[in-house]
Amino acid sequence: MASARKLTRPAGREATGRFLAEGPQAVREALQRALTTVPGSVYEFFGTEGALARYADLPAMAAAAGVRVTVVSQQAAAALSETVTPQGIVAVCSRLDVGLPAVLAQPPALVVVLAEIRDPGNAGTVLRTADAVGAGAVVFAGDSVDPYNGKCVRASAGSLFHLPVVCGMAVSAAIAALRDAGLQILAADSAGLAELEELSAAGRLARPTAWVFGNEAHGLPESVAGSADERVAIAMPGNAESLNLAAAAAICLYASSRARLQAADRTERGRQC
Amino acid sequence: MASARKLTRPAGREATGRFLAEGPQAVREALQRALTTVPGSVYEFFGTEGALARYADLPAMAAAAGVRVTVVSQQAAAALSETVTPQGIVAVCSRLDVGLPAVLAQPPALVVVLAEIRDPGNAGTVLRTADAVGAGAVVFAGDSVDPYNGKCVRASAGSLFHLPVVCGMAVSAAIAALRDAGLQILAADSAGLAELEELSAAGRLARPTAWVFGNEAHGLPESVAGSADERVAIAMPGNAESLNLAAAAAICLYASSRARLQAADRTERGRQC
Numbered sequence A, B: 001m002a003s004a005r006k007l008t009r010p011a012g013r014e015a016t017g018r019f020l021a022e023g024p025q026a027v028r029e030a031l032q033r034a035l036t037t038v039p040g041s042v043y044e045f046f047g048t049e050g051a052l053a054r055y056a057d058l059p060a061m062a063a064a065a066g067v068r069v070t071v072v073s074q075q076a077a078a079a080l081s082e083t084v085t086p087q088g089i090v091a092v093c094s095r096l097d098v099g100l101p102a103v104l105a106q107p108p109a110l111v112v113v114l115a116e117i118r119d120p121g122n123a124g125t126v127l128r129t130a131d132a133v134g135a136g137a138v139v140f141a142g143d144s145v146d147p148y149n150g151k152c153v154r155a156s157a158g159s160l161f162h163l164p165v166v167c168g169m170a171v172s173a174a175i176a177a178l179r180d181a182g183l184q185i186l187a188a189d190s191a192g193l194a195e196l197e198e199l200s201a202a203g204r205l206a207r208p209t210a211w212v213f214g215n216e217a218h219g220l221p222e223s224v225a226g227s228a229d230e231r232v233a234i235a236m237p238g239n240a241e242s243l244n245l246a247a248a249a250a251i252c253l254y255a256s257s258r259a260r261l262q263a264a265d266r267t268e269r270g271r272q273c
Helices: A002-008 A010-016 A024-035 A049-054 A057-064 A074-079 A100-104 A120-132 A150-155 A171-180 A196-201 A245-272 B002-008 B010-016 B024-035 B049-054 B057-064 B074-079 B100-104 B120-132 B150-156 B171-180 B196-201 B245-272
Strands: A018-022 A042-047 A068-071 A089-094 A110-115 A137-141 A165-167 A184-188 A209-213 A230-233 B018-022 B042-047 B068-071 B089-094 B110-115 B137-141 B165-167 B184-188 B209-213 B230-233
Touching: A002 A010, A002 A018, A002 A089, A010 A018, A018 A024, A018 A150, A024 A042, A024 A057, A024 A089, A042 A049, A042 A057, A042 A074, A049 A068, A057 A068, A100 A137, A100 A171, A110 A120, A110 A171, A110 A245, A120 A137, A120 A150, A120 A245, A120 B245, A137 A171, A171 A184, A171 A209, A184 A245, A196 A230, A196 A245, A196 B245, A209 A245, A245 B120, A245 B196, A245 B245, B002 B010, B002 B018, B002 B089, B010 B018, B018 B024, B018 B150, B024 B042, B024 B057, B024 B089, B024 B150, B042 B049, B042 B057, B042 B074, B049 B068, B057 B068, B100 B137, B100 B171, B110 B120, B110 B171, B110 B245, B120 B137, B120 B150, B120 B245, B137 B171, B171 B184, B171 B209, B184 B245, B196 B230, B196 B245, B209 B245
Parallel strands: A042 A068, A110 A137, A110 A209, A137 A165, A184 A209, A184 A230, B042 B068, B110 B137, B110 B209, B137 B165, B184 B209, B184 B230
Antiparallel strands: A018 A089, A042 A089, B018 B089, B042 B089
16 A cells, blocks of 8 residues: 555656556556456555445456455545545556557557647546547657656546557657658647648648647747648637647547548548449 | 635635636736726736746736735745646636626627536636637536636636636526527537538538537436537547547537638638639
8 A cells, every 4th residue: 555655656656667547447447458458467456445336347357357456445545546536446557658669560540749748637638539539659758747647547537548658758759750650740839830621621631640749838849840741730710829738639639530531431432433 | 815815715706706817827818808898807916026027017917907916925826826836926806707698699600508517627628729719608507617716717728808708507598598599509429420520511510509518427418418409429430438528629619610711711712703
C-alpha cells in the first residue's frame, strides 16, 4: 500500500516502471490486458468494499488473472487517487509505452504527436479521441505531461490501454521518424495559412498523417511548426481567440478519420463498378 | 475580501448575483465589458503585486472603468481561486446570463444546450468552442453545472463574456422554445441512427440548429433524445467506447459551422453568376 502510494508521484513511477489505473473503466482495461495480451501486467488491485461490490466483475477478473485483491478503506483508496472524486478502485500496472520504431515497423495511417502538452486532462482527452478515430499511436514528445499521471489516465477513460503510447522522444526526432515512415506532418497552428477544410476538399487528409499539437499556452515553437508539411488552422467565425487544445485535436483528428473513411468508400465503390 | 471569498461557493453567488473572474484573460474581458457595454458590471479587482505588474494593462483598464484595485497577498489571491494554479488576479463581476426569450427575439442560427452537464471544465470548454464557431447562445439547462463556477469561467478562457448564456431552464422547456423559434433540434447521442457526416452531406447542418449535449456519464435521457429531430452519432472507427463530451461537442459544432460557411459561399457564388 505504501509502495503503491509512491506511484502517485512521477519519481515513484519512474523508479519502478509502474503506475496506477484508477476507476472501474481503467481497471477493467488493465485486467483485460493482463488476461489477454500481457500476463503479469497488473501487480495489485485495491478496492473499497463498496466499489468491489458495485463492480463485481472486477474482483472476478483479478482472480482469473492471478492478481491479489486487497480491500481498503475509503481513506486509503483516496490516498491512491490523484482525482477530486476517488472511485474507490485502483490497480497497480506495468508501464505500457513502446518505442516509436516498433510502431513504425508497420506505419499507421494516423499518428498524434503531443508537443509539450502540460495539462493531464487535455492529454488524456486527446488520447481518448485518438483511440476513438482509430489512430495508430500517440507520442508524448518533448516535455509533455506523463501519460501515467493519474488525471491523464482517468481522462483517457481506458484508451491508454487501447493504442500504443510513445514517451521520452524529442519533438523533432519524433517528427523526423514519422516523416521517414511516409507520413505527412500536419501542425495544428491557429496562425497557419492552410485551412483544415481546404486540405480536406483537396483530398490531402486521406493520406497517412501525423498531427502535431502544441502547448496549451504557447502553441508550437517556430522550429516545429516550420518543419511541418502544412501549418493548419481551423476556421473560427466567432470571437474566441483560440480553441481548447483537446477540442482542436478532436476537430482535426475527426477530419482525418472522415477523409480516410470516405476514401475507403470510394475505393470500395470503384471495385464494384 | 471576505465577501469576495464567499463567491467561490454557489450559495454566495446565488445570494449576491456576483461571481469571480480569475486570470488575466477573464479579467480583461470583464473590464472590457464594464468599459463598453455594461458600466458598473465589475465591482472590485484583486491582484498580487507580481500579477498586477505582469498584466499592467489591467489596473489601467480598471482605473478607466472606475473599479477599485486592491493589492493582495498570494495567499489571499489563492483563497479566491477555485483552480489548482491560481494566477493572482481576480475580478468581482455581476452575473451576465439572459433569458431565452431575449436570445430568441432574433433567433440565432446556432445554439448549444447543455443538458445536465456536471463537469465545469467540460462546460467551460464547450462555451469556448461555441464562441469560436460563432454560436448565438449557450443554455445551461436542467441540473447543469453553474456557469459561474470558477473552473468553468477559467475553462471558457473569456468566452463567458462573449456570447449570451442562459441559466435555470428545464431541458424540455428550452428545447420547446428553440423549436418554436424555428431551430431544428439535434441531439448528440452515440446510439443515434443518424450519422453526423450523412446529415452534413444531405445539407441538413446548414439549417438553424440547436445542438443538445447530455451528461458525461449517462448521456441524454430518452425523453430528451426522443424529442429531438435527429439523434446524431459520430462515426468512430476506433476502440474508445465514447468521446469526451467537450470533444464530441467540438466535432458537432464545427460541422455545423462549416456547413453554414459552405452554404454562404454557395449563395455568394450564385449571386456572382
